[in-house]
Amino acid sequence: MQAGVVLLAKPLNYESKKRYVMAAEAVNDHIDTRFLPLEEFRDRTTLKILVGDVDEPPVFLSSVYEWNVPENAAVGTVFGSVSARDTDSFSSPIRYSIDKRTDGTKAFKIDPNNGTIAVAKALDRETTEWYNMTVEAKETTQNHLSSSVVVFIKVLDINDNVPRLARDYQPYICEGTQAGDLIQLLSAVDPDEPSEGHHFYFSMVPAERINPNFTVRDNQDNTAGIVARRSTFTRKDQTQYLLPVVVADSGPPALSSTSTLTIRVCSCHPTGHCPTGGVEALALNMSVSMQTLLGILVCLATVTDGR
Ligand SMILES: [Ca+2]
Ligand SMILES: [Ca+2]
Ligand SMILES: [Ca+2]
Ligand SMILES: [Ca+2]
Secondary structure, three states: OOOOOOOOOOOOOOOOOOEEEEEEEEEOOOOOHHHOOOOOOEEEEEEEEEOOOOOOOOEEOOOEEEEEEEOOOOOOOEEEEOOEEOOOOOOOOEEEEEOHHHOOOOOEEEOOOOOEEEEOOOOOOOOOOEEEEEEEEEEOOOOOOEEEEEEEEEEEOOOOOOOEEOOOOOOEEEOOOOOOOEEEEEEEEOOOOOOOOOOOEEEEOOOOOOOOOEEEEEOOOOEEEEEEOOOOOOOOOOOEEEEEEEEEOOOOOOOEEEEEEEEEEEOOOOOOOOOOOOHHHHHHHHHHHHHHHHHHHHHHHHHHHHO
8 A cells, every 4th residue: 555645835824725625646557457457547536625723923014114203202292003913814903012121211102902103201312313112913812922023213303402612612812913813713513413414603792793802703614713803912901801602503493502712811922822720820819819918918907007
């Protein structure tokens, strides 16, 4: 006796075809001619194959999801939805959830019944620009089969930070400076990330009143120079000038900040540099102390005299 084995050539799917009918034939290869008139040497039969149903996990309609959300989206804003269905013939309702391990900050929430995803807390692109979460779909039937899908959420930039001067500038002007000389080059920083790049604008406050001592020359390349307007700066007249500088971004809407720079007047001899916290500053402090001390002595003397 020899067996004929039926093998599966393709995956079966109960939902698309539940029953197959095939004809099978057995043929004897070694015909004994003595029996030829007596019997047929082949036979046929019909095979009926029934496909059994197996509960399969739900299937997401998309293999990956990606959305963009502006960082100023209000809590509760719905920006997308996932959808999965039970492909079994008895289709079970699906419940959706976010894998908490993939959204530690709980920035988003999902509607368990319809799969819509909403903002759950204030976003900040400057803190987190991308979220990469796993969403699970679970069948509500007895087996509770589930599948998961990855969702990517990109937080889009909104202009919500003021630009600032790039550092704490300590400008100084030498006594021999000529009108038009550059005193300090300024640049700015801004945590926002406009798609067309940063454009910073520098000006003085109040812009409408001309400062007799300095101008801020915007170089149109995100830098600006503080330039002397006259040539006659001396420590004898004034030892320092306060210069408020406004730096604005390109918005929308444009945001700005004002920094007041202290420009010291220096003798700049012999090295050409203004001493920073060195001899000159010390001398200044000492002269103040001496004056205060003298003042106290004068007071004491006056009191003494008055007795
Ligand atoms: Ca199922
Ligand atoms: Ca922000
Ligand atoms: Ca900005
Ligand atoms: Ca921003």
